[in-house]
Amino acid sequence: MKLRETFTCPLELTHDMLKGKWKPIILWRLRLGKTTLAQLERDIDGITQKMLLEHLKELAAFGFVDKEVSGGYPLKTSYFLTRPQGERVLAALTIMQEIGIDYMKEHGMEEPLRERGLL
Amino acid sequence: MKLRETFTCPLELTHDMLKGKWKPIILWRLRLGKTTLAQLERDIDGITQKMLLEHLKELAAFGFVDKEVSGGYPLKTSYFLTRPQGERVLAALTIMQEIGIDYMKEHGMEEPLRERGLL
DNA sequence: CTGGATCCCGAATGATACTG
DNA sequence: CAGTATCATTCGGGATCCAG
DSSP: OOSSOOSSSSHHHHHHHHHHHHHHHHHHHHHTTOEEEHHHHSSSSTTOOOHHHHHHHHHHHHTTTTEEEEOSOOEEEEEOOOHHHHHHHHHHHHHHHHHHHHHHHHOOOHHHHHHTTTO | OOSOOOOOOOHHHHHHHHHHSHHHHHHHHHHOOOOEHHHHHHHTTTHHHHHHHHHHHHHHHHEEEEEEEESSSOOOEEEETTTTTHHHHHHHHHHHHHHHHHHHHHHTTTHHHHHHHHO
16 A cells, blocks of 8 residues: 655545545554454454455554563454544544444434444 | 445444545535635645545435536536535534544644644 | 436455355 | 465556536
8 A cells, every 4th residue: 555655735645544444443443452463354244364464554653552472372363443543533533434334324324334343 | 435235333333434544634624615626636635636536426326515517718627515414513523523633642743733823 | 519317348355155 | 484376456647528
């Protein structure tokens, strides 16, 4: 994922950093606290390990998440949001979540909302 | 621009709606009020009429912007943010703008910020 | 003629599947 | 978990078309 070199406004930079199909969900899931790779893979429906790793790596490069490796056996790595950077995007994502919910309500997509207990 | 059919959370929907290289800037520029196509083209550095039109169309389809056509001479169409939908994303974009500014500060990219009076 | 909008096409980028 | 191949989508250019 490349950042554009020329831009009109810093907003575009952030947009580039959050670009990609899975980045928002990963961050969103991470708002619940530190987790392992395997757990993320289970929680995020449809994602492959490869995509997860790839996007986590980019998010880490931009300073939104960080990882922690426990040197024991078995080797275990946990991912978590950084502060303040990572927690800061959450605010933006929260608004997007609300917009998404409203959009679904207005388009007769209430079923999926109910199923997830978001209504 | 297609919305994915299956998703884990409404957030992903919004992310899809804002996807695309120019959408955030267009919305950001529109926060200043109603403008014409030609003016947007002038204000947004590097965008072509085609890209502008394409993205405006999608933003309109998702209900973030709307347009108004004055049938006079010369033919003139104006675009503006809808309420509350369009104005609502601004809140999210504002946060992203701040994150972008901070990111630039921490990476020695203060020059471009100064040039734009953002510092 | 002028500004707005669409169409077609190649190049670049992203996503997924498959493999070791 | 990394590498490669393939498929889908996006970007950007330019030509073209439509309406007053």
